[in-house]
Amino acid sequence: AIQMTQSPSSLSASVGDRVTITCRASQGIGNDLGWYQQKPGKAPKLLIHAASSLQSGVPSRFSGSGSGTDFTLTISSLQPEDFATYYCLQGYNYPRTFGQGTKVEIK
């Protein structure tokens, strides 16, 4: 199974900060990677698919980059509603595997 190593596991940031989360795959996965946001008690919400394609309706402050084994989710200017947990998910093969999650907290 492909392992997805996500970092950091948590971070504290202020409104307006630029935030970067990374995900590393244990083998090449092309651009078959998605990024999800999850708030407590809610279902995950897809932000980015195919590594860099912004999902419809998602604010443009979210962006994704990378291919092969190294991927990045960037929030250009953190907003109050962005405090949540973020997960990457590889869609290259089965079993599908998620990163361990990054909790973004208010500083």
Next chain:
Amino acid sequence: EVQLVESGGGLVQPGGSLRLSCVASTFTFSSYEMNWVRQAPGKGLEWVSYISSSGRTIYYADSVKGRFTISRDNAENSLYLQMNSLRAEDTAVYHCATLGYTGYWGRGTLVTVSS
């Protein structure tokens, strides 16, 4: 608006069984590959199982292989997960989801395995 609504969760003793259902509305369910994803309390997301749009291709996580069975009824816009030989570590909220570029998820149903 696309809706996926799970049901069938509850409290069950170790070794017991449950059948989860997921009913889809406002999208062409029969065209979509479907998955079950779970989240244990306070933990991250874990993919559980996949079924192709026709139902002919199925995959399972090693942690549930041989105990869980995924199925679907496209005429009823429904996805199922039969869970047998349940263990304490199966305790989680179970979501049905399309994954991929569509990203449709249900809110989940809680399964608690405890004596």
